Amino acid sequence: MPVSPHHAAGLALRHQIFGAAATDAQIAKASAFLRPMQDMVTADCFGQVWTQPGLDLRQRSLATIAMLIALGRSHELRIHVRGAIQNGVTVEELGALMRHAALYCGIPAAVDAWLNTDATLQDLGLVAAAPEQTP
Known part of the structure; x- marks a missing residue:
């Protein structure tokens, strides 16, 4: 599945704010049930809202x-x-x-x-x- 620009921007921002290790660990530990939540937080919360002017x-x-x-x-x-x-x-x-x-x-x-x-x-x-x- 291709990564959207919002997801890529959100992941970069999460890495910047919380650190790559902590962010990647949160995402890696997400179960199949929780993974959509992690994707939503990354793309919508950090990729769209936190990056807006x-x-x-x-x-x-x-x-x-x-x-x-x-x-x-x-x-x-x-x-x-x-x-x-x-x-x-x-x-x-x-x-x-x-x-x-x-x-x-x-x-x-x-x-x-x-x-x-x-x-x-x-x-x-x-x-x-x-x-x-x-x-």
Whole structure:
């Protein structure tokens, strides 16, 4: 089956944002049932929407994270925090976004987002874990 221009553009963008190894592993691990979803994400989401003019990748990352917080999608949030860092979003900007989300999305959604963002930033070595408390 030939690869469409949108699929090729989307795959290149996914490689740029999330890394070739992580992207290719996600696609390779997709079952026959999940493969159409991966193709849709690659061609439609990244090949058409993320590549259209109007917002740069940094702005798209911030908007995406805000929407994921509002929807309570922690798994996707962790993935997109990594992508946001790659797209130039700073740790300070992520913190400001969490505080903003607390007001507009609610404290429970923001707390969940904060915890998942902190864990991802720790994984990336961008923030330190809290010191151990001794009783």
